Structure formats: structure tokens, C-alpha cells
Amino acid sequence: MPTPNSYFAGKVQSLGYERHGRKQTVGVIEPGEYHFNTDAAERMTVINGELQAKLPGATAWVVYPAGTSFEVPAKSGFDVKSTVSSAYWCEFI
Amino acid sequence: MPTPNSYFAGKVQSLGYERHGRKQTVGVIEPGEYHFNTDAAERMTVINGELQAKLPGATAWVVYPAGTSFEVPAKSGFDVKSTVSSAYWCEFI
Numbered sequence: 001m002p003t004p005n006s007y008f009a010g011k012v013q014s015l016g017y018e019r020h021g022r023k024q025t026v027g028v029i030e031p032g033e034y035h036f037n038t039d040a041a042e043r044m045t046v047i048n049g050e051l052q053a054k055l056p057g058a059t060a061w062v063v064y065p066a067g068t069s070f071e072v073p074a075k076s077g078f079d080v081k082s083t084v085s086s087a088y089w090c091e092f093i
Numbered sequence: 094m095p096t097p098n099s100y101f102a103g104k105v106q107s108l109g110y111e112r113h114g115r116k117q118t119v120g121v122i123e124p125g126e127y128h129f130n131t132d133a134a135e136r137m138t139v140i141n142g143e144l145q146a147k148l149p150g151a152t153a154w155v156v157y158p159a160g161t162s163f164e165v166p167a168k169s170g171f172d173v174k175s176t177v178s179s180a181y182w183c184e185f186i
Binding site for chain 2: 001002004010011013014015017018019023024026027028030047049084085087089
């Protein structure tokens, strides 16, 4: 059964599932700016819309259009923001 | 705020959102076979995993691997099945 997750008063929501023993989620990010901590390393792929991310150690935002991905190391965190409703796929890698 | 939807005792779940005034969802389909009726026409894109669909008028199942799409006419319905947990993006078109 997919596992619903809700963050930031519901402005970011995801559905968790598992494939080949690895956790994955698909989710939606409503406009806003958010900080997420990572336990496992993860790869975020933008399904539609557009995300901006500031990865660990970075000082600038990078734009990730639909179809592109970024990876975040384990035990770290990243800032993500969106000016539009965006959908993403997150793989724990 | 994304809108959570749950079907078939939670085996299919999605998160609805809107872009450019059009409704879209991302969701997860756990293994099983399901029938969905459509109100608006929709395009289903497989994000990962693999879906099989039997579209209106079809007698055979067609396999849709990750990265591929199928479209369903308005006011109709389709059968979909999966043998693995699969994620999809649905656009109402």
C-alpha cells in the first residue's frame, strides 16, 4: 500500500512505495521554499513544473526543469523551492 | 494544496494538483487489476515500473513500460493492471 506523507502543512505531499527493495516516492510541491534533511542519499527527478534547489555546500540556486534530476548525499539536507505546482519522483539510492 | 485520492482500499493512490488551470495527478499503483471510468480525457505516463492497459474498445492488454504514455477518451473507462508497484503521472487533457 502506498504510504502518504505530508510536510509543511500539506504544501509538500508524497506517496511512498518500494521497488526492488528500495524506497521511492512521487510527490507534489506547491509554490514555496522548503528545507529537507536526508537520511539516505536521494535522486530527485522533476516530472513536471520546475524546481530550484540549493544543494549541500552550494551558495546559489540551480534551476531543474521538468525531466532533469539532482542528487543529494546521505545525512545532509537541501533547500528546494518552486514558483509553480511541481511534481517529482524521489528515489532513495 | 495537493489533494490526496485513494481508490481500491488504498492500493491506488494519487495526489491531485493544478497547472495552467488543468488538473493533473501523480500516483502509485500497487500490483493488481483495476477499472477506472473517465470523465475528462486523460493521458497516463508511466514514471517507473510498468503498467498494462486495456483501452476502450480493445480486447487485448498492451504493455506500457516506464517512460511511455497512453490516452483515454472522455466519458469512457479503461482497465489497468500492474504486477509491480508502479508510479504514474496523469494529465487531464
